Amino acid sequence: MKTWSVQLAEHQTQIYFGQGIGQQLGEYLPELAAKKVLVLTDTNLAPIYLQQLTQQLAALSVTVVPVIISTGESSKELATVLEVYQTLIAEKFSRQDYLLAFGGGVIGDLGGLVASTYMRGMKFIQIPTSIVAQSDSSLGGKTAIDYQHYKNLIGTFYPASKILVDPDFLKTLPAREISCGLAEVIKSLLVSPEQPLDYQLLQQSQFVTGELPSQLSKLVQQALLVKTHFVQEDFYDFKERRFLNFGHTIGHSVEALANGRLHHGEAVSIGMVTMMRALVQHQLLAPDVLNMLTQRLQQLSLPIELPDDLTHEAITQQLALDKKAVAGQIQLVLLKAPGQTYLQTMAISDFAVWLGW
Ligand SMILES: NC(=O)c1ccc[n+]([C@@H]2O[C@H](COP(=O)([O-])OP(=O)(O)OC[C@H]3O[C@@H](n4cnc5c(N)ncnc54)[C@H](O)[C@@H]3O)[C@@H](O)[C@H]2O)c1
Incomplete structure (x- = not known):
């Protein structure tokens, strides 16, 4: 204990x-x-x-x-x-x-x-x-x-x-809820300032939904310690706490447009991979981080591709409805390497271009 x-x-x-x-x-x-x-x-x-x-x-x-x-x-x-x-x-x-x-x-x-x-x-x-x-x-x-x-x-x-x-x-807890919860745990370990330890934990852990509570326990506890760090740094959510929203900007839009077909963790999985692909494309993130994350998410049967029926245009329009979007600008959480996260504000139209859409 x-x-x-x-x-x-x-x-x-x-x-x-x-x-x-x-x-x-x-x-x-x-x-x-x-x-x-x-x-x-x-x-x-x-x-x-x-x-x-x-x-x-x-x-x-x-x-x-x-x-x-x-x-x-x-x-x-x-x-x-x-x-x-x-x-x-x-x-x-x-x-x-x-x-x-x-x-x-x-x-x-x-x-x-x-x-x-x-x-x-x-x-x-x-x-x-x-x-x-x-x-x-x-x-x-x-x-x-x-x-x-x-x-x-x-x-x-x-x-x-x-x-x-x-x-x-x-x-x-139903298997789908376990997968969705672990998507958020993966995100927390990725943005954790406890590197390289938390990245190693991500690499070495088994991510399968049939795991026993004793095996899930270490991952869940470590994610809660990451949360502890960020809320202590920034209780009122002005800066560091926002790093925990990695993958959530696109994730929220996709979740809203999917009308209940996707659970939150599934949408976050798609959101993280979409952001990481763009970061790799712009040579801002090493491809092996993307590959490792993709493997972990797929082990949990989490989706990593945008649903076929959601157009880039619809997702971009939905971003403008995000309560955090102000005057056509959106604040993004970006990643240089595990544990190296930063915020950047961009016009939504520029963001779509940046994503290659
Ligand atoms: N306050 C925060 O900082 C914060 C952070 C992240 C998410 N959230 C919020 O959390 C919510 C999502 O949380 P969630 O995924 O736990 O959703 P949830 O509370 O709806 O639980 C998911 C499902 O699992 C069931 N369930 C929960 N524990 C169970 C158990 N032990 N055995 C069997 N069934 C169980 C619930 O009945 C529900 O059907 C969202 O509303 C989100 O906005 C808040």
Whole structure:
């Protein structure tokens, strides 16, 4: 088991990472004793885990109020936030009570937004259960919901006080979610400042979806340490934290245009490879880095080519709708070598030419 803590503005987050933690909640969450806890989870996770979670909390004399929302990104909306507020009000929650987010990134982002705004901030703990949440989204305090066609438009910065990461939860994560989560882990190890160690880890690890939690654990933990580095450097996301968005500019456009056919990690896989091919073409990146990444992504059956029915023109137009695009300009995350990432702002029209489109 590994523990570390992160100070983000006035918030301190304590992280516990290890197999079996999910079976010993009383040991890791003594502060919940005799408190009221709203457990936010989704319709996939509740049938598998809610009963054992509730039993463990009951042993601490916790009053558990479960709220089970529909699985998926479509729950990250204002109506769900209101639904959770209603329960908090009906059950007379105070600022001293807890919201426990048990689930993937959707549950963490939504739960964090509710916790940060209910009575101007109630206590907030995360138990992440997907690779995305365990390696990335649970840490760093970004909370959000989507609004109109903008993803993560409404949100706050509100770090959890504790994050309990148990890779054993990954045993029940569907294979496609494992691949998508590992696409983001690959990206984190690529941009990690811990080089050449993290690049070697990428080269030497097995990336197959049938891996046991014990084998995934090292990769997920290392990605979470990379996230720790970037959020400590740049909590409010003005510079270094943006390096974690490598591959996301094209990825977001492709994801939006694919209308649900591609999951986020799959779109990021396409986005990373498209950017790296252009960097290699402009002799800004060594081809062996591209080849290694491509192999890793393909081992996970992740797509690396733009879908046939998406034209370059449509993707370029979609880029202009990105909430980060300002006056036809877009900020790109570029890579010189593993761990050597930089930001560059370009006109969207020039970007398309740069990509060779
Ligand atoms: N706050 C941040 O810094 C940050 C960073 C990255 C991503 N995100 C957000 O995270 C979300 C994506 O996260 P995600 O991929 O975890 O999505 P998700 O929460 O939708 O989970 C993916 C699917 O896996 C299921 N699942 C999760 N854990 C499981 C388990 N142990 N067993 C069985 N099924 C399980 C969920 O029910 C869901 O169907 C997006 O909304 C994204 O915007 C936020």
